Amino acid sequence: MDGIFYALLPAITWGSLVLVSEKLGGNAHAQTLGITVGAFLFSIVMFFVKQPEMDGLIWVIGIISGMGWALGQLNQFNSVKHLGVSKTVPISTGLQLLGTTFFGVVIFKEWSTQTTIILGIIALLLIISGVVLTGMGGKSDEKKGNMKKGITFLAISTAGYVLYVVIIRWFDINGWAAILPQAIGMVAASLILSMKHKPFNKYAVRNILAGIMWAIGNIGLLLANPKVGVAVGFSLSQMGIVISTLGGIFLLGEKKSKKQLVLVISGCALIIAGGVVLGITKK
Secondary structure (H helix, E strand, O other), X not given: OHXXXXXXXXXXXXXXXXXXXXXXXXXHHHHHHHHHHHHHHHHHHHHHHXXXXXXXXXXXXXXXXXXXXXXXXXXXXXXXXXXXXXXXXXXXXXXXXXXXXXXXXXXXXXXXXXXXXXXXXXXXXXXXXXXXXXXXXXXXOOOHHHHHHHHHHHHHHHHHHHHHHHHHHHOOOOHHHHHHHHHHHHHHHHHHHHHHHOOOOHHHHHOHHHHHXXXXXXXXXXXXXXXXXXXXXXXXXXXXXXXXXXXXXHOOOOOOOHHHHHHHHHHHHHHHHHHHHHHHHOO
C-alpha cells in the first residue's frame, strides 16, 4: 500500500504544478525560477539525508538533465499563456510519452518481443488519438497566431523534457544521486534563460512552493519504483493530467463548450490509457 501512495505523489503534485503556479502568479520566467529554487532547496536537504555516492560523471550528466527540465518547464509555461492549461498539459504529456518511447524503442531496445511491439503500437495510437482530440477541444475563437506560438513552445518544451529523462537513463545514473546535480542545472538554466526578463520578483518567491511540490513528486517516484515496479509507477504518474486539465477548466475558468469539454476529457482518457499500456511494456 505504501508503494501505491508513493506512486500517486508525482501524479498529484506534478498534475497540480501548473495550476498552483498559475494561481501563484507571475510570467513564465518568474514561475520557472521560483520552481527551480524550491526544488534546489529541497534537494539539498535530501542530499544530506540520503548521502549518495557521487562522481564527476553524475554531476555533469545531472546538471545537463536539470537544464533540460528547466527548458521544458519554461516553454510549457509559455505555451500555457497561448493555449491554456487544459489544452497545453494533455498535448505536452502525449508528446513527452511519444518522445521518451521513441528513445526507449530505438536506442534502449525496450520492445524486444512480439507482445511488447503490439502493445507499444496500441499505446502510441491511443496517445496520438488523445493528443488530436485534445487539440480539437481548444477555444473556437483561438487566434491562429496564438496556436502556432503555443505549439512551437510545446515542441521546444518536449525536447527539454525528453533530454531530462533520457540522458539519465543513457548514462545509468542513480535517481538519488542525480537529485542535487539536476536541481543545480535547473536553477542555472532558468537564470540563463530568464535573466533579461527580470524574473527576480515576488512571484518567483511565491513559486518556490511549487518547486517544493515538484521535488516531493520526484521523491515519490524514486520511492515507488522499488516497491511497485517501474510499470505501475510510470502508469500512475500519467494520471496527473486529469487534475491539470479539469483544474484548468473548473478552477482557472478556461471556457469550453460542451462539445469541447467532451473532446478534451476524451483526449485525456486516451492519453492515460496509452500511458498505462506503455507502462505494461516496461515490465
